[in-house]
Amino acid sequence: MDKTQQMNIQIMENLLNWDPLGYGEDSYETEVVDVLQAVHVYDSVSILAQKIQDIYEFSFEELIPLSTCKKKAQELLFIKNSGSCEL
Structure with missing residues (x-):
């Protein structure tokens, strides 16, 4: 399994264990x-947090506080960036 697959699994597990609503x-x-998909596109915590908020709001018509989305975005970008560092 390559690093991208491992990273995707870690991100998926993180998100599947999250019950924000x-x-x-x-x-x-x-x-x-x-x-x-958004994690692969955006490297900014603020932009990713807004995307996370938008995705869940679109589906459930409920707003997750942006501060909660920022915390999740930080976790996801940490996973993304820790998997992409090679010497």
Whole structure:
């Protein structure tokens, strides 16, 4: 398994264990895939946090606080960046 696959699995597991709206961890499969894609596109915590908020709001018509989304964005970008460092 290459580093990108490992990183994607870590990000997916992180997101699948996140229940930001209280619907149960199995309620967000579509959103997890959309956020995973966004992680690959954006390197800014602020922009990624806004995208995360938008993705979940679009699906559930509920707003996750931006501060919560920023914390998640930081975690996801940490996973992304720790997997891409090579000497």
